[in-house]
Amino acid sequence: xxxxxxxxxxxxxxxxxxxxxxxxxxxxxxxxxxxxxxxxxxxxxxxxxxxxxxxxxxxxxxxxxxxxxxxxxxxxxxxxxxxxxxxxxxxxxxxxxxxxxxxxxxxxxxxxxxxxxxxxxxxxxxxxxxxxxxxxxxxxxxxxxxxx
Amino acid sequence: xxxxxxxxxxxxxxxxxxxxxxxxxxxxxxxxxxxxxxxxxxxxxxxxxxxxxxxxxxxxxxxxxxxxxxxxxxxxxxxxxxxxxxxxxxxxxxxxxxxxxxxxxxxxxxxxxxxxxxxxxxxxxxxxxxxxxxxxxxxxxxxxxxxxxxxxxxxxxxxxxxxxxxxxxxxxxxxxxxxxxxxxxxxxxxxxxxxxxxx
Numbered sequence: 001x002x003x004x005x006x007x008x009x010x011x012x013x014x015x016x017x018x019x020x021x022x023x024x025x026x027x028x029x030x031x032x033x034x035x036x037x038x039x040x041x042x043x044x045x046x047x048x049x050x051x052x053x054x055x056x057x058x059x060x061x062x063x064x065x066x067x068x069x070x071x072x073x074x075x076x077x078x079x080x081x082x083x084x085x086x087x088x089x090x091x092x093x094x095x096x097x098x099x100x101x102x103x104x105x106x107x108x109x110x111x112x113x114x115x116x117x118x119x120x121x122x123x124x125x126x127x128x129x130x131x132x133x134x135x136x137x138x139x140x141x142x143x144x145x146x147x148x
Numbered sequence: 149x150x151x152x153x154x155x156x157x158x159x160x161x162x163x164x165x166x167x168x169x170x171x172x173x174x175x176x177x178x179x180x181x182x183x184x185x186x187x188x189x190x191x192x193x194x195x196x197x198x199x200x201x202x203x204x205x206x207x208x209x210x211x212x213x214x215x216x217x218x219x220x221x222x223x224x225x226x227x228x229x230x231x232x233x234x235x236x237x238x239x240x241x242x243x244x245x246x247x248x249x250x251x252x253x254x255x256x257x258x259x260x261x262x263x264x265x266x267x268x269x270x271x272x273x274x275x276x277x278x279x280x281x282x283x284x285x286x287x288x289x290x291x292x293x294x295x296x297x298x299x300x301x302x303x304x305x306x307x308x309x310x311x312x313x314x315x316x317x318x319x320x321x322x323x324x325x326x327x328x329x330x331x332x333x334x335x336x337x338x339x340x341x342x343x344x345x346x347x
Contacts (some may be wrong), residue, residue, distance in 0.1 A: 004292035005290070005291045006290050006291075007289055009239045009289045011209070011239060011241050011285075012163075012207075013209045013282055014283045014284070014285065016159060016162050016163050017158045017159060017160065018158070018159070019159045019162065020159070021159055022158045023158070023159070026156075028185050028272075028276060029184075029273050031185075032181045032183075032184025032276070033271075033272050035180040035184040036180050036184070039177045043173060046173050074248055077248050078214070079173055079174060080269075081268025082174070082269070089268075089269055096247070100251060101251070
């Protein structure tokens, strides 16, 4: 077995960051946040479409759809994760978690998925606001995920 | 001498950044964030195999890649970059972006050799902070049979010096400025001189 070799690297990125003519970090953050914000409506519409696909899948409840459910939940997490979507992100993450575990355990239960889809729809319709309703929904989802 | 704190100003205008995500919407949002950071040279692609051919033909200073993608995922891409490419390309900083990491991928994430893994929810502030960390990265690069990438033993090092989030007990590889006068040569010799000890 060969020995481990450790050494220092100075990347081109590290050099470029400190070149003259740079801009204030706060300005860059502000500008990037503003640029990102222009995508919000479009992104939330995409989340809504993905959720509709998930609901249709839940209605059919076909065998062997675990990976498809996980992919849809993961897609919601990926898109919603660029914004502060609070309870929506948390519910979608919970769906990823439970579907991943059920796939690994080869013990699929549609009711757990359907409850998540309903909670996601309620949260999205409520404008992703944090409040008593969303807290109660998330507490319910957590109890499902923990009981698995 | 201790490393100076990160300056308020940073320059990403000349950096070539490769953005890889199979989700077009995510790719567009990521691209907008980097426009905001002042990156003029962005290479966007929708798959890791495409990213492989780009890496082979163009100079890239930073890679941001989504973890879960069909065909080749972000972990496999990073592993390829670290093990299959020649220096200096193999040292290119890689930031992996992940939403939910499935159980089967946790070890891949640990072992692939990424510079950082950034989990969602993602904000431009966090992303820029990680890029600044890369600029002040103190970690050694490790090459061995089972792992190629930045040293993963960072728990006691914390964020680079001068960055927010460092704890009082975090170590540093910087020796720092001398606080006492140099030792006399005879004192140094005494430290190494074998002496008879009477018991």
